[in-house]
Amino acid sequence: MSTGSLEALIQALRRLPGVGVKSAQRMAFHLLQHDRAGAQELARALAHATEAVKHCRSCHTFTEHDLCEVCADPARDASVLCVVETPADQAALERSGSYHGLYYVLMGRISPLDGVGASAIGARALLERAADGGVQEVILATSFTAEGEATAHVLSEGLKSLGVRVTRLARGVPAGSELEYVDLSTIAHAMVDRR
Amino acid sequence: MSTGSLEALIQALRRLPGVGVKSAQRMAFHLLQHDRAGAQELARALAHATEAVKHCRSCHTFTEHDLCEVCADPARDASVLCVVETPADQAALERSGSYHGLYYVLMGRISPLDGVGASAIGARALLERAADGGVQEVILATSFTAEGEATAHVLSEGLKSLGVRVTRLARGVPAGSELEYVDLSTIAHAMVDRR
Numbered sequence: 001m002s003t004g005s006l007e008a009l010i011q012a013l014r015r016l017p018g019v020g021v022k023s024a025q026r027m028a029f030h031l032l033q034h035d036r037a038g039a040q041e042l043a044r045a046l047a048h049a050t051e052a053v054k055h056c057r058s059c060h061t062f063t064e065h066d067l068c069e070v071c072a073d074p075a076r077d078a079s080v081l082c083v084v085e086t087p088a089d090q091a092a093l094e095r096s097g098s099y100h101g102l103y104y105v106l107m108g109r110i111s112p113l114d115g116v117g118a119s120a121i122g123a124r125a126l127l128e129r130a131a132d133g134g135v136q137e138v139i140l141a142t143s144f145t146a147e148g149e150a151t152a153h154v155l156s157e158g159l160k161s162l163g164v165r166v167t168r169l170a171r172g173v174p175a176g177s178e179l180e181y182v183d184l185s186t187i188a189h190a191m192v193d194r195r
Numbered sequence: 196m197s198t199g200s201l202e203a204l205i206q207a208l209r210r211l212p213g214v215g216v217k218s219a220q221r222m223a224f225h226l227l228q229h230d231r232a233g234a235q236e237l238a239r240a241l242a243h244a245t246e247a248v249k250h251c252r253s254c255h256t257f258t259e260h261d262l263c264e265v266c267a268d269p270a271r272d273a274s275v276l277c278v279v280e281t282p283a284d285q286a287a288l289e290r291s292g293s294y295h296g297l298y299y300v301l302m303g304r305i306s307p308l309d310g311v312g313a314s315a316i317g318a319r320a321l322l323e324r325a326a327d328g329g330v331q332e333v334i335l336a337t338s339f340t341a342e343g344e345a346t347a348h349v350l351s352e353g354l355k356s357l358g359v360r361v362t363r364l365a366r367g368v369p370a371g372s373e374l375e376y377v378d379l380s381t382i383a384h385a386m387v388d389r390r
Binding site: 005006008012016018025026027031032033035041043045047049052053062064087088 | 207210211212218220221223224225227228231233237239240242247248259283303
């Protein structure tokens with residue numbers, strides 16, 4: 001498979017996360033042999049998205065406008081700010097229907113091993129956003145992983161100094177689970193936070 | 196993640212083989228957040244490859260020219276034709292340095308469950324190619340899977356009626372393996388074909 005433009009396509013596909021040389025070859029083969037229309041559609045979608053998608057001025061999530069749909073919605077409660085790592089996390093919260101405030105999307109998490117510090121995830125911009133007008137509570141909804149916890153910890157230090165209320169999503173036993181199969185750390189948290 | 200062009204990108208990425216909605220979201224997020232240059236490179240590579248890559252007139256593999264490099268090489272032995280399923284299989288044979296004849300790339304294999312029959316893999320074109328001038332031997336190098344074996348069987352029927360010699364790659368114990376860990380069918384084949 002030494003054709004120039006084919007080799008270039010394989011190399012370009014390898015820039016996708018989780019795609020090695022074998023997967024890239026398989027993808028290139030599939031697109032060229034069975035789905036050239038799909039390849040053209042993907043090319044157009046990539047070109048259009050890289051041009052059109054930017055960040056919301058207020059919450060930093062992906063949007064094509066100056067303000068995203070959520071931030072532009074006057075019905076949302078502007079006194080609460082929920083901090084999430086990614087737009088996918090935000091979408092999960094929205095699907096749950098349990099939150100009606102605004103968001104701040106970090107677009108990452110603190111990860112010292114990868115050289116991602118507080119400045120890389122825009123901690124300063126979050127502090128400015130939280131200090132700016134009516135925000136009374138900031139809910140830290142970063143992941144419950146080591147990196148997500150570290151991110152929440154660093155952010156809470158800065159936020160508390162602003163005088164806003166800082167909360168974290170509750171830890172506990174997930175819906176539908178049997179205690180027998182829940183990990184011990186989760187059970188211990190659920191016991192401490194019982195209500 | 197309800198932005199129009201972002202959603203379109205996620206849907207387009209799902210057309211890649213082995214990519215579900217979660218992977219597509221992760222890919223779109225990675226490209227837009229961390230590698231917009233990569234996204235643009237991929238868009239260009241896709242557009243260019245779908246335009247430039249066509250099939251070799253003689254062996255049917257991917258090429259940007261009328262004849263691929265191998266078919267255009269006068270040093271190759273034109274009396275032997277090796278039938279493989281994909282350009283990746285052809286590349287593996289080339290890397291082994293054990294073959295100096297020409298190829299015929301099926302770009303698929305017979306798979307009745309997927310509705311892929313002999314006509315879909317161009318069996319007729321292969322017969323014409325094998326009948327067309329100096330081909331004395333056709334080596335069937337399709338996979339040693341059920342589908343690859345079925346493909347080899349169907350093709351050998353047609354090829355034998357042309358009067359050319361039809362061979363199949365040898366089955367046996369792979370280099371570097373200990374007999375203890377080789378599957379029984381492979382050992383049985385190696386025993387029958389001992390030399």
